[in-house]
Every structure is written in C-alpha cells, then in structure tokens.
Amino acid sequence: MKDKDSVIIELTVQNHAGVMSHITGLFSRRAFNLEGILCGRIGDGTRSRMYLLVNDDDRLEQIVKQLQKLYDVLEVSLKYDYDQSVFDRLSEWIGG
Amino acid sequence: MKVNGAEITIKLLERQGIEVISGIPGGANLPLYDALSKSSIRHVLARHEQGAGFIAQGIARTTGRAAVCFATSGPGLTNLLTAIADAKQDSIPMVAVTGQVSYGLVGTDAFQEVDTYGLTIPITKHNFLVRSPEELLQVVPEAFRIAEGGRPGPVVVDIPKDVQLGMVELEAWPEPAAAKEKSHVEICMADIEQTATLINEAKKPLLYIGGGIVHSNAYRALREFAGKNSIPVTSTLMGLGCLRGDDPLNLGMVGMHGTRYTNYLLNETDLLLAFGVRFDDRATGKVSGFCRNARIVHIDIDEAEINKIRKADISITGDIGAVLGKMLPLVKRDERKEWITQIESMKAAFPFFMPSGSGRHPIEIIKLIGSLAPEDAIITTDVGQHQMWVAQGYPFKLPRTLLTSGGLGTMGFGLPAAIGAAIANPDKRVICFSGDGSILMNIQELATLADLQLNVTVAVLNNGHLGLVRQQQEMFYDGHYIASEFVTNPDFAMISRGFGITAYDAGRGGNMEEVLRQALSHSGPAFVNIPIPPKENVIPIVPPGAANHDMVGGETYER
Numbered sequence: 001m002k003d004k005d006s007v008i009i010e011l012t013v014q015n016h017a018g019v020m021s022h023i024t025g026l027f028s029r030r031a032f033n034l035e036g037i038l039c040g041r042i043g044d045g046t047r048s049r050m051y052l053l054v055n056d057d058d059r060l061e062q063i064v065k066q067l068q069k070l071y072d073v074l075e076v077s078l079k080y081d082y083d084q085s086v087f088d089r090l091s092e093w094i095g096g
Numbered sequence: 097m098k099v100n101g102a103e104i105t106i107k108l109l110e111r112q113g114i115e116v117i118s119g120i121p122g123g124a125n126l127p128l129y130d131a132l133s134k135s136s137i138r139h140v141l142a143r144h145e146q147g148a149g150f151i152a153q154g155i156a157r158t159t160g161r162a163a164v165c166f167a168t169s170g171p172g173l174t175n176l177l178t179a180i181a182d183a184k185q186d187s188i189p190m191v192a193v194t195g196q197v198s199y200g201l202v203g204t205d206a207f208q209e210v211d212t213y214g215l216t217i218p219i220t221k222h223n224f225l226v227r228s229p230e231e232l233l234q235v236v237p238e239a240f241r242i243a244e245g246g247r248p249g250p251v252v253v254d255i256p257k258d259v260q261l262g263m264v265e266l267e268a269w270p271e272p273a274a275a276k277e278k279s280h281v282e283i284c285m286a287d288i289e290q291t292a293t294l295i296n297e298a299k300k301p302l303l304y305i306g307g308g309i310v311h312s313n314a315y316r317a318l319r320e321f322a323g324k325n326s327i328p329v330t331s332t333l334m335g336l337g338c339l340r341g342d343d344p345l346n347l348g349m350v351g352m353h354g355t356r357y358t359n360y361l362l363n364e365t366d367l368l369l370a371f372g373v374r375f376d377d378r379a380t381g382k383v384s385g386f387c388r389n390a391r392i393v394h395i396d397i398d399e400a401e402i403n404k405i406r407k408a409d410i411s412i413t414g415d416i417g418a419v420l421g422k423m424l425p426l427v428k429r430d431e432r433k434e435w436i437t438q439i440e441s442m443k444a445a446f447p448f449f450m451p452s453g454s455g456r457h458p459i460e461i462i463k464l465i466g467s468l469a470p471e472d473a474i475i476t477t478d479v480g481q482h483q484m485w486v487a488q489g490y491p492f493k494l495p496r497t498l499l500t501s502g503g504l505g506t507m508g509f510g511l512p513a514a515i516g517a518a519i520a521n522p523d524k525r526v527i528c529f530s531g532d533g534s535i536l537m538n539i540q541e542l543a544t545l546a547d548l549q550l551n552v553t554v555a556v557l558n559n560g561h562l563g564l565v566r567q568q569q570e571m572f573y574d575g576h577y578i579a580s581e582f583v584t585n586p587d588f589a590m591i592s593r594g595f596g597i598t599a600y601d602a603g604r605g606g607n608m609e610e611v612l613r614q615a616l617s618h619s620g621p622a623f624v625n626i627p628i629p630p631k632e633n634v635i636p637i638v639p640p641g642a643a644n645h646d647m648v649g650g651e652t653y654e655r
Contacts, residue, residue: 018213018217018225021213021214062403065399065400065404066400068400069398069400071222071242
C-alpha cells in the first residue's frame with residue numbers, strides 16, 4: 001500500500017536526549033508538515049534511525065536541506081519505495 | 097594534571113585565542129569565573145546579559161572570529177536570548193557559555209533553572225548541554241568549529257555547576273579548532289564556467305550582494321570582479337561597505353528603503369547575480385515582482401538558501417570568495433557602455449532626493465558626521481528610522497564598518513555592539529547612531545562604556561517617537577497614532593553625565609558642526625543628543641507586501 005502524496009525521510013542521527021527536539025522543533029518552526037515519526041536506536045546505541053512521514057510537495061527540498069544542516073543528523077535520504085502501511089498499522093494500534 | 101571542568105573550559109578558550117570575554121557572573125557560573133580569575137583572558141563586566149551578548153557580537157562582527165560571552169543560568173540565559181537570536185539571523189560567529197544548575201537538579205524547577213537547551217535550539221546553529229567534565233574537551237573546540245565553519249552562527253555551551261566543579265585527570269590538552277575551516281563543499285567548475293558564459297553574454301547583468309561577501313572577506317575579489325566586467329552592484333543592508341559609497345558601479349541599498357533608480361533597475365536586469373544573499377523580504381519586496389525579467393544565479397555557502405525563496409537558474413554552493421577567484425579569469429573585460437548609459441539616465445531620472453538647506457535633516461547630519469569621521473571609523477546602529485537613514489546616507493568605504501542588526505532588527509543593539517567593536521579595535525573611532533527609543537533599551541551599558549573609557553561616540557537622533565512605527569501608522573494605518581509618541585523624554589545628556597560620560601546637546605544652541613567635531617574628537621567615550629524634526633519619514637518606502645517598484649515617496653523631496 002503506497003501513498004503517492006507522501007514520502008518517507010530516513011535519518012541516521014546521534015542518539016542522545018535532545019536530538020528529537022532538534023528535529024521536531026525544525027518542523028514546527030519552519031511550518032513543515034510532519035505526519036508520523038518512527039524512531040529506534042541502532043547498533044551499539046550511539047546512533048538512532050528515524051523515519052519521518054511527510055507530504056511529497058514543493059517544500060520537500062527545503063525540509064531535506066534543513067535536516068542536513070542539523071549537527072546531530074548524520075545521514076538523510078528519501079524513500080519513495082517504502083511501504084508506508086506501517087504508519088497506518090501503527091495509528092490503528094494507537095487507536096487513531 | 098588534575099583540573100576541574102571550569103578550568104578546562106577557560107584553558108580551552110585561552111588556547112582558542114580568546115582574549116576578551118563579556119558577561120555577568122551568578123550562582124551557576126561562579127566556578128567558571130573562579131577559573132577566569134587565574135587566566136590571561138580579560139573579562140568585561142556588562143550590566144545586562146543582552147549587553148554582554150552584543151559586546152561579543154561587536155567583537156565578532158569586526159574581526160570575523162567567534163567571540164565569547166558568559167551568563168549564568170535562568171534569568172542570565174533568558175536575558176541573553178535576544179543577542180543569540182540576533183547572531184543567528186545575521187550569521188555571526190559567537191560562543192555563549194552559560195552556567196546551569198547541577199546536573200542532578202536539572203528538571204526539578206531548581207532556583208534559577210531554565211531549560212537553556214530547549215530555549216536555544218531554534219536560535220542557535222547548535223547547542224550543547226555538557227554532562228561531564230571530560231565532554232568539555234571535545235565540546236569546547238567543537239563549538240568554535242561550528243560557530244566559525246561554513247555559514248557562521250551562534251553556539252551555546254550550557255555547563256551544569258557540578259560539571260564545572262568535577263575533577264579530571266589530564267595528560268594533554270586537545271588541539272583548538274582550526275582558524276577557519278573552509279567549506280568542504282567541492283565547487284563544480286562546470287557551474288562556474290556556465291555562469292561566466294551567462295555573464296559574458298548578458299546585456300544587463302546586476303550584482304545583488306549581501307553579508308556573505310563580508311563573512312567570506314571577499315570584498316576585494318568582488319570589487320575586481322564587478323570592475324572587470326562593469327557589473328553594477330546593489331547591496332542588502334548586510335553588504336554595505338563591500339563597495340565604496342562613491343564607486344560609480346555602486347547602486348546602493350536595494351529593497352524597502354532602497355533608492356528609486358535602484359529598485360527600478362531590478363526590472364531591467366536580464367541576469368541577477370545573487371552572491372552571498374538570502375532573498376530576505378526586506379530586500380526583495382514581493383518576491384514574484386523581484387527581477388521579473390532576469391535569470392537568477394545564486395551563490396551561497398548555505399545550500400538551504402538555494403531555492404528557498406526564489407528558484408535559481410544556476411546555483412553554486414560554496415564560499416563566495418573562492419568562487420569569485422575561480423570565476424574572475426573566465427569573465428571578459430567589458431565596459432558595457434549601453435547598460436551603464438541606461439543606468440546613468442535612470443539615476444538622472446529617479447535620483448535619491450537629498451534634503452538640503454536646513455542642515456537639520458537626519459541624513460544631512462549623518463553625512464556631516466561621515467565627513468568628520470575617519471575613513472576607517474566603525475559605525476554601529478540601533479534599529480528604526482536612524483538605521484535606515486544611516487544605510488542611505490553614510491559614506492561607507494569598507495566592509496565590517498557597519499554593524500547593524502539586519503535580520504532580527506533588535507533595538508538596543510547599537511551601544512553594546514559599539515563597545516565590543518571598540519574593544520577589538522582600540523585604534524579606531526567607533527560611532528553608535530541611535531534613536532531616543534532604541535538607546536533606552538540598553539542604556540545601562542553606558543556604565544560598561546564608562547568603565548572601559550573606550551573611543552565610542554554615541555549620537556542619538558532624537559525625535560521623541562518610535563519613528564518608524566509613527567511613520568507606518570501615518571502611511572498605512574490612516575494616521576491612527578497609538579503608542580508611538582513618548583509622553584516624556586529624558587534629558588539624555590544629563591543621563592550620560594550621570595554615568596560619568598562627557599555629553600553634548602546639539603539642541604542647546606551653538607554650531608552643530610562644532611558640537612559634532614568635539615564629540616567625535618573627544619578621547620574616550622562621548623555622547624551627543626541631536627534633536628531632529630519629530631515627523632520626518634524614511635523615503636522611499638516599499639509598502640509591506642508590495643513589489644519594490646511600487647515604492648512610495650522620494651519622487652521629489654517635500655519638507
């Protein structure tokens with residue numbers, strides 16, 4: 001099940017308290033839209049992987065560039081071919 | 097050796113080449129001050145943390161190197177926030193070191209606790225909450241690397257008190273951050289060649305330059321580049337001084353209070369060379385109406401600025417000085433007779449109408465001060481009408497001689513920034529232009545100025561109003577004046593004398609030029625109050641939301 005209007009941004013980030021604030025803060029202060037977040041630590045726990053579900057619109061380029069500027073963000077890539085139903089199942093599970 | 101976190105911090109600042117720190121001590125940063133007492137670094141005691149932040153900015157803006165300020169936790173940090181946000185908006189390298197309650201108390205609403213980390217995320221390039229004294233060894237040099245590298249900006253290092261006191265066994269100090277790491281972005285030669293070809297083929301190219309040229313120390317390269325191909329240059333507020341005011345290619349400031357002919361020429365150009373600029377709304381006016389007929393080349397060190405406001409036809413991410421150096425040999429020598437002739441006729445048809453006669457118009461006073469001041473004098477401004485009159489009228493000749501709060505537009509910037517500029521440039525005359533509204537926002541720093549006896553002349557253009565607010569109410573709110581006229585206005589000369597600063601009042605009779613001459617040649621700090629007409633407007637003005645060519649006023653000068 002793929003949603004043509006949205007895209008997933010995959011981030012590799014430093015894993016410490018505060019990284020999430022940097023990322024969500026960026027979305028709110030720049031008035032970017034953010035539909036969903038999945039996050040978990042990877043490897044030895046010094047890093048985390050984050051998946052952000054966002055609208056695939058003309059602001060995407062700016063979102064990616066701003067994310068790349070964040071000091072604790074190590075890698076940014078766009079995933080068009082991901083099955084986004086994981087976000088849907090998650091929201092079912094949450095009860096949304 | 098055994099050292100504590102505070103000693104590590106001070107030692108690393110010394111090794112970084114820091115000579116002066118401005119700040120205010122308090123409970124949570126006393127260990128840092130204790131370590132500072134044993135250091136070669138000079139401390140400047142400000143009277144408000146915002147003042148300390150702007151003193152650091154005055155140092156950073158004139159030297160191009162990151163400067164340091166100190167504040168304690170809680171109110172110390174909240175007072176500092178404005179100066180940090182200001183540094184972010186204008187890309188000024190600064191490292192703010194703040195005290196925090198002990199790490200075990202973080203999150204308990206302890207005395208003078210505030211969430212420094214959370215508060216400073218949106219207004220810094222990056223911020224650190226240091227959790228152990230060992231971490232400081234990595235964090236302090238990294239803070240300078242971040243503040244000065246790429247597009248500069250402010251960094252906050254928040255250090256809990258117990259981290260300042262925690263002991264560490266050390267064998268060697270880490271290396272300080274390199275002077276200024278060049279942008280690691282590889283500049284694509286094909287883009288440079290393509291841009292050069294576009295320039296060589298363009299009929300009416302126009303340079304639109306800004307703070308990026310200043311930060312890159314690229315003004316000489318810019319002058320050579322513009323001169324070789326005869327490309328006229330228009331500047332944002334942040335780029336003033338990169339070209340001399342009297343350079344024939346200099347079209348002055350663009351945008352909201354730009355000159356008529358300059359704003360009209362934006363519609364004529366077929367190739368806009370946007371170098372070290374970010375298409376700020378005060379410069380572009382309504383974006384869809386900005387340079388409608390031009391192809392856009394955008395060069396900036398921050399990739400996120402490319403296509404942010406205006407889509408570029410060609411873009412290069414990199415240090416503008418490096419790009420100009422590579423592009424210069426590819427651009428042909430050209431006199432551009434036709435384009436220059438058109439510009440000259442535009443200048444003649446829509447000139448900047450200089451007020452003349454009375455000698456009391458603010459622009460006349462600013463020009464008079466400009467003629468009396470040394471060529472390399474450093475000018476700081478506050479924010480409002482006087483700031484725009486300085487931008488329009490002062491004869492700037494070099495970059496880093498205008499320090500002004502361009503992005504955030506902070507009233508209260510001028511006086512402490514002047515103090516910082518004078519600390520870093522003891523051989524130069526520093527002039528702070530202010531207004532009667534702005535000066536009161538950080539007037540306590542006159543005490544700091546008196547402490548230091550620096551060569552700073554404060555010139556307050558006093559109209560008894562929040563002048564730019566009054567002007568907007570007159571022009572865009574049907575003359576509904578509210579809260580823009582002060583009911584009372586203090587005797588500024590007397591206040592200054594109360595701080596121990598020599599003061600002059602140009603309104604108390606006598607010859608204006610003589611008064612200014614005295615105030616500018618006085619050794620040590622001087623203050624001069626200059627009454628100006630209460631209802632003078634800054635013209636022309638682009639109404640908010642309008643395109644630059646729809647500016648109002650300044651067709652002819654009306655008194």
